[in-house]
Amino acid sequence: MGTPDDILMALGTVQDPDLHRDLVTLGMIEDVVVDGGRVSFTVVLTTAACPLKAEIEADCRAAVSAVPGVQDIAIRTISRMRKPKDPTADRKALPGVAQVIAIGSGKGGVGKSTVSANLAVALAQTGAKVGLLDGDIYGPNLPRMLGVRRQPSQRDGKIMPVEAWGIHFMSMGLLVDQGEAVVWRGPMLHGAIKSFLHDVDWGELDYLLVDLPPGTGDVQLSLIQQTFVAGAAIVTTPSTVAIEDAVKAIAMFGKLNVPVLGVIENMSYFICPSCNARHEIFGSGTGEARALAMGLPFLGAIPLHPDVRITGDEGRPAVISSPDTEYARALTAIAGHLAQRISIQTVGAPQPAPASQS
């Protein structure tokens, strides 16, 4: 019968399909126990939202079953997020938050808030701990899209985020009356973002998604100045004007040293409910083509469907209210791809050499 070392040798041949290194080198195998013909071990994924979980488990099982004498294999799969390091280290970290991810666009109305709400909930559905910060101070739409109107409470001098659909949520829309306009100058806006980041008790989170207002303005700058944003996802429609504006947003994140994790094309096509014909209202494939031309990952396409708007207006995100639809499946798949890109960026990037002792 093999020893735990034999099992580790076998698992050392299994590659993480995203990270292109073996699971043992990546530190993803723990607790190897051999008891007669029975082997058990733990696989530690880099995210609960890993879409390749079943594939990785099957590869582990196949590798270990080739070790002579193994009769029974018990695999426990857990996840542990890894936290990227702020290269500048002059911004205040959010202590319990592993990854801050911005959801931006160049053009307004392309579906950032809809996509942010659904991605946050879809990530939470995988078991990840997720927060969603509504960065749209002047026009917060997320309270409606999540169906929450409760005032956040306070504890020990901190603001407590509101719970909705398994995520922690905070928005200016929870603090002002519905219909009331927020008329603030830049410095006050800066203060609000700072407060939402550092005065809110976000707790332990794998992901904090920040839904940004359109464009390349004060909120984007404030967010990036005040905490380490690990990456940004850009939402666009296939229309030329939206893509042109998305390119500007991508350039802004580049200038501010925030890696762009990928491009999401929303309102990609419309399937006519009466004749089933596919209509490409805003053009076709341009988001993907432009992403690839810029060397950026394409995270996926979401169709235009009246129910996406209706579920948003009713405060029940599509991934909750109609999970078996093409649009909800697209949103769930995009959440998985986003999680993959974050893992690749955090774990897959060459690790900095340890500081030499002198």
Ligand SMILES: Nc1ncnc2c1ncn2[C@@H]1O[C@H](COP(=O)(O)OP(=O)(O)OP(=O)(O)O)[C@@H](O)[C@H]1O
């Ligand atoms: N795939 C879709 N199918 C149908 N309607 C959609 C889709 N995506 C978004 N919408 C609708 O389009 C409108 C604009 O979406 P949303 O508010 O999410 O965009 P936004 O980019 O956040 O806008 P803003 O720039 O104002 O913040 C909303 O009414 C929303 O319900």
Ligand SMILES: [Mg+2]
């Ligand atoms: Mg919005």
